[in-house]
């Protein structure tokens with residue numbers, strides 16, 4: 001028997017930006033806004049989101065490794081996450097809010113680490129081609145919200161906040177290259193990106209974020 005089609009088409013929104021940009025501050029609020037309008041929400045993150053991917057996250061964030069190993073691990077985590085959490089949620093008609101996705105790999109491994117973008121593109125093709133997308137389509141977010149901020153401002157926000165992991169401990173030059181990596185992804189796929197000025201006060205960032213979602217007809221204004 002065929003599964004009953006979901007009442008709403010699923011929506012896939014990813015949140016990107018360097019460490020300390022303010023993503024986590026707003027994701028839960030957006031989840032509440034969708035739920036208040038009757039949508040089921042799957043809130044998740046990368047690397048992570050499944051028991052296997054969370055184990056890989058612990059390794060990637062803490063153990064020294066070369067950039068190819070790092071890239072393979074984040075894509076392995078992504079494959080498990082995509083097949084067991086994201087695709088089923090989209091098939092149910094959920095709004096999937098994902099704290100980071102593949103743009104982070106292009107920004108951190110490609111930009112920050114200087115790893116080969118052609119290899120990342122091949123891995124992206126392998127990992128994001130899923131049976132749910134008949135044909136050769138790649139699963140990509142419907143919207144990617146990029147919290148754009150300078151490394152200096154982000155670092156000031158994170159100062160003394162927690163023990164830094166392998167990425168948070170990187171110097172400002174690394175994060176400049178990560179920002180360049182995000183900018184290149186936005187330039188290549190502008191229709192998918194909403195770039196926010198994340199240096200504004202929280203309320204202004206929130207209202208810009210809401211405006212992007214409302215403008216697409218995904219949330220109603222009251």
Ligand SMILES: Nc1ncnc2c1ncn2[C@@H]1O[C@H](COP(=O)(O)OP(=O)(O)OP(=O)(O)O)[C@@H](O)[C@H]1O
Pocket residue numbers: 017018019020021022023024025026157158161198199200201202203205
């Ligand atoms: N607009 C803002 N202005 C000032 N401080 C902010 C703003 N948004 C968030 N912060 C603060 O900055 C810090 C980092 O925010 P948050 O944890 O949301 O960032 P993040 O992008 O999720 O970081 P990470 O990717 O490292 O987890 C927090 O202490 C948060 O309270």
Ligand SMILES: Cc1cn([C@H]2C[C@H](O)[C@@H](COP(=O)(O)O)O2)c(=O)[nH]c1=O
Pocket residue numbers: 019045046047061074099100101102104105106108109167168
């Ligand atoms: C998905 C992804 C993440 N990273 C890095 C970016 C961050 O420094 C950490 C995740 O920490 P957060 O507090 O949850 O933001 O992982 C990466 O290097 N490559 C990736 O693909």
